[in-house]
Amino acid sequence: MSFQPVIPFSGAAGWAFLQRTKVAQQTAFESGAVLQRDVQYFQENIGNVTTAEELVSDRRLLSVALGAYGLSDDINSTYFIRKVLEDGTLSADALANKLSDQRYFEMARDFGFGDYNVPRTQISDFAAKTVAAYKERQFEVAVGNQDQDMRLAMSLERDLGNIIGKSTSDTAKWYSVMGNPPLRQVFETALGLPSSFGTIDIDKQLEVFQEKSERYFGSSAVDQFSDPAQLEELTRLFLARSQIAQGTAALSSNSIALTLLQNV
Incomplete structure (x- = not known):
């Protein structure tokens, strides 16, 4: 085994x-x-x-x-x-x-x-x-089978590092973040963006990512996450918001179940 x-x-x-x-x-x-x-x-x-x-x-x-x-x-x-x-x-x-x-x-x-x-x-x-x-x-996949949030957090440093290492503009780096599904999920969760966010105009998405990054981390640049302290803060915020969202979903599900039982 x-x-x-x-x-x-x-x-x-x-x-x-x-x-x-x-x-x-x-x-x-x-x-x-x-x-x-x-x-x-x-x-x-x-x-x-x-x-x-x-x-x-x-x-x-x-x-x-x-x-x-x-x-x-x-x-x-x-x-x-x-x-x-x-x-x-x-x-x-x-x-x-x-x-x-x-x-x-x-x-x-x-x-x-x-x-x-x-x-x-x-x-x-x-x-x-x-x-x-x-x-x-493969180790990340195995971790994800236990806790998907941990898998995403583990891949964050590598995937962001690959983007930060590119000699491209900050705008291009944000588009790379948006084009990487695991990274995108981490940022959307950490920045409190709704699941429907990906359906709006791509240029507007870029603007929102940059604005919210500035608000939460003090900079709109992707390269800021080369700083271990900034990367740690991104990870912390992602895990915290994800945990809150899961707790809210569980409470909502329990409320629905309770309502159904009360109406029996």
């Missing part, structure tokens, strides 16, 4: 416990036989893959590849994934450049099937980097 992460509390207390025990828990998780077999298979075989077609034709390789980018739900969408990978990222018409979810762009860029004569699967450290990302995200 594989190791299941232990999250004894929700909210800030659970996050503090997870931070203290993360190294030990992740080590135990990664020792699981199934994960070890999948990782070994990928390491031994990805170097033989030179086209997107070959990758999507091998379900075990594709499972690790998608898992490394948090895209495991697309395992059966082989035509779509092949198209994303074959188009690459260098052309403005490439599919990855038209998708709001930036994880597809990152995967297409990293594999390089559509951008280079020799894909990056042939680079000596490609397997190691992909496997490391896969292990990290």
Whole structure:
């Protein structure tokens, strides 16, 4: 039986416990036989893959590849994934450049099937980097099976760091935040935005994100979260608001049940 992460509390207390025990828990998780077999298979075989077609034709390789980018739900969408990978990222018409979810762009860029004569699967450290990302995200998935908020909090530093490290404008970085579903959920929750927020005009969304970021964190810039104190405050606010929302939903559900019972 594989190791299941232990999250004894929700909210800030659970996050503090997870931070203290993360190294030990992740080590135990990664020792699981199934994960070890999948990782070994990928390491031994990805170097033989030179086209997107070959990758999507091998379900075990594709499972690790998608898992490394948090895209495991697309395992059966082989035509779509092949198209994303074959188009690459260098052309403005490439599919990855038209998708709001930036994880597809990152995967297409990293594999390089559509951008280079020799894909990056042939680079000596490609397997190691992909496997490391896969292990990290699989542990996050396991944590999410216990507490989804903890999974989102865990991915925050990595996903934000990838955006902050780009040499692009602050506006472009906010669009990247909005184009990353886990990051977007964290920010929408932390900033108290409604679930319908994503349906309004994209430029208006940008304006609201910047205004509320200024109000809650003292700056409208995405780069502010390179400061550990600012990142910690974002995480704290996300967990607190999420816990409040869950408590409110539970109270509402209980009130409805009580009303129904009283009318019996």
